[in-house]
Amino acid sequence: MAAMIKSDFSAELPSVTDERPADARAEAFQGVREARRNELAEDYVELIADLIHEHGEARPVDIAAQLGVRAPTVTKALARLAREGLITRAKYRSVFLTDEGRALAKECRNRHEIVLRFLIRLGLDAETAELDAEGIEHHVSERTLALFKSYADRP
Amino acid sequence: MAAMIKSDFSAELPSVTDERPADARAEAFQGVREARRNELAEDYVELIADLIHEHGEARPVDIAAQLGVRAPTVTKALARLAREGLITRAKYRSVFLTDEGRALAKECRNRHEIVLRFLIRLGLDAETAELDAEGIEHHVSERTLALFKSYADRP
DNA sequence: GTAGAAAGTTAGCCTCTACTAACTTTTTGT
DNA sequence: ACAAAAAGTTAGTAGAGGCTAACTTTCTAC
Ligand SMILES: [Mn+2]
Ligand SMILES: [Mn+2]
Ligand SMILES: [Mn+2]
Ligand SMILES: [Mn+2]
Numbered sequence: 001m002a003a004m005i006k007s008d009f010s011a012e013l014p015s016v017t018d019e020r021p022a023d024a025r026a027e028a029f030q031g032v033r034e035a036r037r038n039e040l041a042e043d044y045v046e047l048i049a050d051l052i053h054e055h056g057e058a059r060p061v062d063i064a065a066q067l068g069v070r071a072p073t074v075t076k077a078l079a080r081l082a083r084e085g086l087i088t089r090a091k092y093r094s095v096f097l098t099d100e101g102r103a104l105a106k107e108c109r110n111r112h113e114i115v116l117r118f119l120i121r122l123g124l125d126a127e128t129a130e131l132d133a134e135g136i137e138h139h140v141s142e143r144t145l146a147l148f149k150s151y152a153d154r155p
Numbered sequence: 156m157a158a159m160i161k162s163d164f165s166a167e168l169p170s171v172t173d174e175r176p177a178d179a180r181a182e183a184f185q186g187v188r189e190a191r192r193n194e195l196a197e198d199y200v201e202l203i204a205d206l207i208h209e210h211g212e213a214r215p216v217d218i219a220a221q222l223g224v225r226a227p228t229v230t231k232a233l234a235r236l237a238r239e240g241l242i243t244r245a246k247y248r249s250v251f252l253t254d255e256g257r258a259l260a261k262e263c264r265n266r267h268e269i270v271l272r273f274l275i276r277l278g279l280d281a282e283t284a285e286l287d288a289e290g291i292e293h294h295v296s297e298r299t300l301a302l303f304k305s306y307a308d309r310p
Numbered sequence: 311g312t313a314g315a316a317a318g319t320t321a322g323c324c325t326c327t328a329c330t331a332a333c334t335t336t337t338t339g340t
Numbered sequence: 341a342c343a344a345a346a347a348g349t350t351a352g353t354a355g356a357g358g359c360t361a362a363c364t365t366t367c368t369a370c
Binding site for chain 2: 020022023025027028030031032035036043066067068069122127128130135136139140141143147148
């Protein structure tokens, strides 16, 4: 009934108090959903690259330990990454990045570092910075990343 | 085989090049997964509060339009929110927030605004700021939020 | 007051991401 | 060299979150 009173003068026309148009907001949410679909792949390839760098190879057991998930979860995710052309692998063997996977890993590593350095530069403790960066990194546009980098790198 | 050579001197002991212990990294990833589980509820209650404020009521058709999803997706999500005690509703009627839902909405709205103002203050254009804030907000700790607020509010 | 439009729900489908239990393969230690 | 341990896979379960198609309810205009 509150709606009926209101609808007398502002029902189908966009109200003045309607700060953002519906489709602009929808675009933001759609962008977030899109980013979420890439998160897993990004974290995996970044981690795989790290493991190869640190241990010479990326084994599912280590991937699982670092991500805090069980082995079958990793098996399934790796099948998806292989299907998407980011990794190659053979049964019971460790994982390799394709050129595309390596490129993505490099990009993600770079972005992760910028976000992390930015947060620390802002005054955050290193531990919390690492926790937050792991989530924030996937939702930072090119422009925002550039601003983060400038701030982190400033004298 | 690279691993075998390496394992001669660094196999089971944590290597010096192993920058972060596995469980610290796992903790970060677990935190992100936890945050992701709350994202949808946070966006819904924030949006519902906005709609009630702007239009006097929150109707599923408007929720769907603003989120950029189809009506049945909203029906299902609302069932979950009701199950979780964040909203109350009756069939074919609009949605109401519980006290708990209202409190969460207020918190989310506040956080969203701080992140948004922070990004704009950093030099980002308002449109991109809105897009990024919608994703970043869910991955910002209390500490980071406090730093964002200080930066946004500084003279 | 009623017919048609709009809104909402239900049913059924899909993918993704997680899990456990049970099995197979590989590696390790003696 | 071979038994036991560790690593990896497969199968099956579950819930979240998206969709379309078809149905029901509510609202609106006449
Ligand atoms: Mn991450
Ligand atoms: Mn990362
Ligand atoms: Mn959001
Ligand atoms: Mn928001």
